Structures are given as structure tokens and as C-alpha cells.
Amino acid sequence: MASEKSKILIIGGTGYIGKHIVAASAKLGHPTFVLVRPSSASDPSKIGFFQGLPGAEVKILHGDLNDHESLVSAIKQVDIVISTVGGLQLADQVNIIAAIKETGNIKRFLPSEFGLDPERVTKIEPAASALAPKLAIRQAIKAAGIPYTLVSNNYFAGYSLPTLAQASPPIDKITIFGDGNTKGVFVVEDDIGIYTIKAANDPRTLNKKLYT
Numbered sequence: 594m595a596s597e598k599s600k601i602l603i604i605g606g607t608g609y610i611g612k613h614i615v616a617a618s619a620k621l622g623h624p625t626f627v628l629v630r631p632s633s634a635s636d637p638s639k640i641g642f643f644q645g646l647p648g649a650e651v652k653i654l655h656g657d658l659n660d661h662e663s664l665v666s667a668i669k670q671v672d673i674v675i676s677t678v679g680g681l682q683l684a685d686q687v688n689i690i691a692a693i694k695e696t697g698n699i700k701r702f703l704p705s706e707f708g709l710d711p712e713r714v715t716k717i718e719p720a721a722s723a724l725a726p727k728l729a730i731r732q733a734i735k736a737a738g739i740p741y742t743l744v745s746n747n748y749f750a751g752y753s754l755p756t757l758a759q760a761s762p763p764i765d766k767i768t769i770f771g772d773g774n775t776k777g778v779f780v781v782e783d784d785i786g787i788y789t790i791k792a793a794n795d796p797r798t799l800n801k802k803l804y805t
């Protein structure tokens with residue numbers, strides 16, 4: 594008999610990588626929940642994407658990273674929480690940790706990582722400062738004793754290749770580090786969606802990092 598699929602909550606599911614992870618969760622048959630701010634939940638350009646996705650149903654739950662009750666209520670309904678909030682919200686993930694600690698039902702938490710491993714980028718600015726909140730959240734998860742997986746996936750191809758990883762086009766100047774032969778790693782966002790959902794459910798990735 595097939596085992597029951599875990600229920601997955603994505604916080605930040607309307608965002609750039611969040612959409613791919615929501616789509617992968619539905620595609621792999623997981624009952625999928627997305628915590629969406631009320632202002633965004635009434636915006637078709639934000640939530641239209643979730644309608645008619647192939648696979649399991651995607652349920653929209655209204656809530657906010659800064660609304661404790663909404664986090665607790667959403668987290669109680671699922672087995673796994675995946676955060677894909679953006680750079681400005683990384684530090685506020687302490688609120689998710691507090692809610693998970695309170696409900697006590699979560700089998701796995703995946704914080705918003707999905708880039709370089711902050712433990713390996715400790716000296717190069719501005720990356721070090723930008724990644725510092727990810728390090729702090731890792732420490733808070735461990736201190737709270739919450740089961741976790743960290744997805745470290747280098748660069749999203751669709752995000753960084755069109756601009757050659759520059760902050761904004763036009764591309765008038767490119768800095769090449771080293772002798773120009775240093776390898777970079779670029780990943781396809783849909784693949785990261787699938788690997789993230791598989792890792793979230795895999796006993797081998799419990800309390801570990803997944804590198805792609």
C-alpha cells in the first residue's frame with residue numbers, strides 16, 4: 594500500500610523560487626499549502642499561477658510572517674514547512690521557528706537558503722553580510738531542536754545568466770575573477786523545486802545540507 598503523502602506548507606510561495614517549489618510539491622502529489630499575505634491573495638498576478646497546476650490541490654492560506662497566530666494555524670495543518678521568503682525577510686524567519694516550536698508537529702523545516710552555503714562564504718563582501726541572516730537562522734533552528742534540511746544550490750540559471758550575474762542590466766562591464774577559468778554552478782529552477790520536495794521527504798537529508 595502506498596504511504597500517505599506528507600502535507601507541505603510553503604511560506605513565500607508567490608516569490609521567484611517559491612513558485613517552482615509549490616509547482617513541484619503539487620506535481621509530486623503532496624497536499625500543498627501556501628501562506629500568502631492577504632494583500633497578495635487578492636491579486637490575480639500573484640496567485641493566478643497556483644490555479645490549474647498539475648497534480649495535487651494547492652490551498653491558499655492567508656497569513657503573514659509577522660502574524661504569529663496565522664503561522665501557528667497554518668503550520669498545524671501540515672507535516673513539512675518550506676520557507677522561500679526573500680532577502681529582506683530572512684531574519685524574520687525566527688517567527689517561523691517560534692511557531693514550529695509551539696506546534697511541535699513539524700517533521701522537517703527548510704529555511705530560505707537556495708543559494709551559496711553561508712558557512713563557506715564568510716569573508717567576501719557584500720556576500721558575507723547578505724548571507725549573515727541565513728547563518729543566524731541555521732543557528733536558531735539547531736538551538737530550537739527542529740528537524741531541518743538546508744538546500745544549497747548555487748545560482749539559479751534563469752535569474753543570473755541573462756544579466757551575467759550583474760545586479761542590473763545593461764551589461765556594460767564584467768568583472769572576471771582569477772584567471773577566468775574558475776567554474777561556476779548554475780541550476781535550473783524547476784529541478785531545484787523537485788529536489789527540494791524530494792529532500793524534504795528523504796530520511797537521508799534529515800539535519801543535513803543538500804548541495805546541488
Ligand SMILES: NC(=O)c1ccc[n+]([C@@H]2O[C@H](COP(=O)([O-])OP(=O)(O)OC[C@H]3O[C@@H](n4cnc5c(N)ncnc54)[C@H](OP(=O)(O)O)[C@@H]3O)[C@@H](O)[C@H]2O)c1
Pocket residue numbers: 604605606607608609610611628629630633639656657658659677678679680682705706707708709746747748749750752753
Ligand atoms: N541562487 C540564486 O541564484 C538565488 C537568486 C535569488 C534568490 N535566492 C534565494 O532564494 C530565496 C528566496 O528568494 P526569492 O528571490 O525567490 O524571493 P522573492 O521573489 O523576493 O519572494 C519573497 C516571498 O516572500 C513573501 N513575503 C514577503 N514578506 C512576507 C511576509 N511578511 N509574510 C509572508 N510572506 C512574505 C513574498 O510574498 P508577496 O508575493 O506577498 O510579496 C514572496 O512570496 C532567498 O533565500 C534568496 O537568497 C537565490
